[in-house]
Amino acid sequence: KFMAQLEVETEDGKKQIVTTDNTWKITNQGPIQANDLLDGETIDSRNEMPGWNKNGFDDSNWQAVDVWDAIGPDRVAQRNQPIRKTQEIAPVSITEPSPGVYIYDLGQIFTGWCRVKVKGSKGTEVLLRHGEVLNEDGSLYTANLRVPKDGRDYGAKQEDRFILSGDGEEVFEPRFTYHGFRYVEVTGLNQKPELEDLVGVFVHSDCPEVSSFSCSDEFVNQLMQNIFWTQKDNMHSIPTDCPQRDERCGWMGDALVFAQMACFNMNMDRFFTKWLVDIRDAQARDGRFPDFAPQPYDSDIRFSGVPSWGDAGVFVPWDVYVNYADKRILEENFEAIERWLTYIGTQSPEYLWTGNRGNDYGDWLNGDLVKMEGWPENKATIPKEVLATAFYARSSQLASRMATVLGKQDRAKHYSDLHEKIRDAYFKAYVNEEKQVKGNTQSGYALSLYYNLVPDEDRAALAKHMVEAVEEYNHHISTGFQTTKMLMTELTDSGNVETAYQLLLNRELPSWGYMIDHGATTMWERWDGYVEGRGFQDPGMNSFCHYSFGAVGEWIYKQIVGIAPDPNQPGFKHIRMEPHPGGGLTWAKVSLDTVRGTVVSDWRIEGKAFIWKVRVPVGSAATLSIPATENQTVTESGKKIDASETIGKSQDRVICRVLSGEYEFRVE
Template sequence: MLYSPRSVKVMSADFSEVTVTSLRCEYLENPLGIDILSPRMSWVLQSDQRGQKQTAFRVLVSSSLKNLNHDTADLWDSAKTESDQSNHLEYAGEQLTSRMRVFWKVRVWDMAGRPGRWSEPAFWSMGLLRLRDWEARWVSFQFRGQETALPSLRKEFDISGNIQSATLYATAKGLYEIRINGLKVGKNLFAPEWTSYRNRIQYQTYDVTELLGAGRNAIGATLGEGWYAGWLQQWPPEKNVYGSDLELLVQLEIRTDDRELHLIMTDGSWKASLDGPILTSDMYAGETYDARNEWRGWDKPNFDDGNWKSVHMKRHLGKARLVSQLNEKICVTEEIAPIALSEPRSGTYVYDLGQNVVGWIRFSLRGKAGKTVQFKFNEMLNPDGTIYMDNLRAGCLAEETRRQTDEYICNGAENEYFEPHFTYHGFRYVEISGLGYEPTLADLVGRVFHSSASSSGLFACSDELLNRVWENATWSLRGNLMSVPTDCPQRDERMGWMGDAQIICQTANYAMDLAAFWNKWIKDIRDDQLGDGRYPSYAPYPLADDRSTGKSAWADAGIIVPWTAYVYYADKRLILEHFHSARGWVDHVHRENPDLISKQKSHGVDWLNIGGTIQNEFFSTAFFAKSAGVVADMASVLGKEHDARKYRRLCNDIRAAFAREYMADDGVLAGNSQGAYALALAFDLIPDHKRRQVATRMVESMNDNDGVLTTGIATTHLLLCELSRNGYHDEACRIVKSRQMPSWGFMVEQGATTIWERWNGYVPGVGFADNNMNSFNHFAFGAVGEWMMRELAGIHLDPSHPACKHFAIRPRIGSSFAWVEAYYDSLHGRILSSWKVAGNRASLNITVPVNTTADVLIPTKDVDTIEESGKKASMSEGVSTVKAGENNSLICVESGSYEFAFHV
């Protein structure tokens, strides 16, 4: 069970029992390289006492841990400040400069005015804030040909004196791996990650003090093509979209105990070679590694690099801004052992991980020097037990047969292992050929990686099928967070599709802490917005033309995703920085459609619907209204009252035009499709007096199709939410619990462990769907998670009190479910909702974080029969209001854990 009853603690008379935990700066724990001049600090409060809240805080910020431990705030002392703010407190002390290490701690005063104890200390470091702080220069092996191996670069240097600290700042045009004295620096994969490289390149900051020593040292780097110079699906595909030369920029700053600063940087003294073991490594195609070309000790001192060439050095750093990475790094988060090994053909072996994952493998092997072993990766098997590869699509790469395929050429050592460097795969199965002997299960391990944002939510219920759907959705979500929110992780696409992101963003925020991730990606969106306001369909947008821009639903993600991030994380700075951009898109659509019916040339659609087509203008106009309303909401939050009135008026005018154009007097909407009704109701395009009628027409449209879904990725989750919202919750439950195609249950019945792109991706007796577009790891239909958390578990966020400062618990109890449990880790702490039904009695256990309040809706109007912890709810500590409604009772509560019991 997720719920546990509150415990009783003995409180000190002098100190509050409220504790301060989870100190973060710009959403990250102890981050390195912050390049924001006024970083924001946040913390979480813990207490078992009901009604607890913060009435004041004091933050101390020091230049050393020693000072902080002595309560000496030489950088900033906020003094005791009467406020309940515990998120996004802006630093307001002495000016922060490049390279500074900053230490801080917090204490708070509770509801009785008693001070708590100081938190444990936390820290952040500043990055390189000015361009002139970069003394390093870009270096490359300028004349690398297409048939050569990936470049490696190195430098040796001497350090006299004991090393006090060492900080490495690094980035690349391409991807990089850096090693110092034989050891890999950091756990990052695919650094510096994907941005709009023409505008912005991220750098990473590492503390490498422990990797260096007095005397001779060596630093080495290997570069990969990645998104910068590798293949990108461009219709037709292209390579070297951002550039062809792989370049490295490194600045290593070492301080010794005599306070001397030693600077090791990329310059003309570095050497490079193209004779290394990584022959090719492409995100789509895979990697070829020739172990015979390994250099023993190349990343250690005293290596003979006489055959290596001098690098080419650029004089200037270029036009793209160098910015610190402030989103969670891509790194390995878990390992998975295979569950089965088969031999469908002689000498061909297939491993089954039992779970569709994103990452690569580590494989132990042996073989004569020159033996080539091939590894193919994908998500499904052919009927003969070999790996199914057809849905990876041919034609993206010069070698049409090379898709998600790695090759390892043995060096003849007694024990070898293979693990790639600059590629990744979406797969459950691995097919190995050329090995020459029968491997064992223990020879292979799956290495799962993605942008390493932490989990923030969990859902469970009495229906095991629905639990598997939640797990599938979260697996698909994690696997498609690869610096940007990709559509799929396996075929020749993997772009940051914006429509898919705005569809999944509610579910994604319930499931994972994506505040830093969205902050980074929203900058990518803004960087590639066109001058006339059009957003691209995916970001980063590497195309040189506008052929995939301005599509409704996809472009509207440029407004919907930032606003949703604000609702979940209360990040006012985010929407302040983005407001001009968001307004630009709405203004563009308005200019092109002065009559307010969106008839633009480029339309988005309810992709992958199965018969429930929505008219293009209907679909686009709905999103036009939605975006105009969101811009008005942004303006209100920012105090821009003129803009708020302007865009609210525009939104209302679009709604009126929509109703005139597409709604008949009897409530039938143009097209009469499930998705059309869901979209119009979800976006509040229907006049209040018509909502019930239109909702009835929605259900009639479903009945006309025998209750079978016809919706696509943009409206399926909206349909479920609107059914529940408008009195048809049982219908929504029936859809979600179905095992007939099209349904999530059908996918699970076919063995799915992630969400499929198509409802009919594989049908027994029919086979696979259209190979041109048939991913088995596509998170869009996973947006059903929003309905699970919001309607079943009842955790509702309130946009007027973002980040769950105030929220609602409104579960829909019953409807063929015996119990539901869920939690969401908000910025203020864990929110829990857990209910169960036994006969005519029900219980609802909740947790409300310290410093927040909640409205709880109990599904009975007989308030006098509602008990809390064994007594009348209205008499319970922490309950401020009990009010009977038409069919429910509203109970307003302060922070704490509560146990409600009532008749149903």
């Protein structure tokens, strides 16, 4: 169906309105013979109709349209940014793994399509196939696309077919599909192509980029670039899980862990606001949020009510509010959030979510799913009821905070009381006398500390067990989607900064470094998506462009460089700034354009001195936590800071509050 209204104003000031009515015509004999978002597009240039879009074209053979009389759904303006071509990507090489089969390497996994120049006789068919990686023999790897075969009618072909007219050099470019790829296989040519005959066209939701990051470690720089590319690749009106296979759904558990990092990279206000409408539209009658949105299934029956995934309906509005200070996002979603929490309550006797949890994915793709020799077995998975109850606690806490912002004091107290009851029940049920969290996993300790589900006096004991759990894995990470950034954060906050850096900078499997050392230009879905000597993981679920493990970027922003919004004064009215040098890094800096202006954190180490440049935008204030021991001197612009200028001090930190302006601190 198609509906449009064109308003034309001529040079003499006259206005003409053109609407879609029964005078419009259509034809199915044009050059675009087939198009599909997943499978690709077929263009037959023999069917080109020169001048079809100009006045005077003979359309006598075209058919009259059928007029649709029904009013249909509400017609509203698009809230989020449009999908646009944002960049052209030139290939870096061509190979020929077998005669007549040419592989273009564009050097980067991205989303979109290719524009190609070809010559050939009339009726020649040129086929472009797209994939993320190559097989060992240099051929295109497509098994992870789950292509239709053996009677299976689902999958993503990612193929574009161009049929030549024979009229010299021809240029083809699809318009009604998109692919996730780095490599393009071209067949059907009568001669070897040139490098410049093909160019990639990067296409995604065009949200403004708002930050830049760099540091002294090129691996960390590459990691942050990979995270950024993965985010853009998965922004196509909704936050997709992956851009290549036959899924491309707005999986909510993935977005929950990545939402803050997404806001650090780009302005996500309008994008997430639109997606939250999709989430509310898909909410089940009993309050269950869907597992992904938009939801093509009936949420009353399947794919709904899962811990962490459903909780994105609570977390994402809060993240948007904290970053952009627009409480309308809370007003629009609060009723749906209350319905969700009411549903969880029906499944949580004694305030523990032990009842129905839908498909219950748990801490998705954690270390127990890694396949490698010598790797501990079945010691990474946090019991699902533990994770579920922790998210129930956090969602109730956020609901209380939202109610306070909205002036709903009775609801704020209700959810605050609920949060305390869940917190107490969690501690009694899942933390034993030795202060071990049920399951004794990295994930369990990180989750319990991150959501503050234990008394203050027990935090040190849990942190000790958390470090021991890391040591049991020989200082490798074993967490999944939901808890990886939590582990990094709690290691840092508990004083184990170098342990966190060790996990970040590790190059052995499983690690971010292993991905990059094996050619990753975006984030892998699995820690072991590819293993040297073993090959690829299960092709049924093995994306090489999946942002969830990229949530570590949030830790890099907040803990390495030291910039975080303050939920109590949203929109960066007040900024928390607390860098943690370590890991051999000698400098790190970030510039972040917030709704109030640009925030800068820029630190470096010169000899024994720590130098930190800070910019706080007009109308904002910041609390700075400066790394300095009791024996070190702290100066700002050459002047020593005295006790009257600080608001706190610890064994290794000096804390002060500053207003807008530029500052340079020196510690030595």
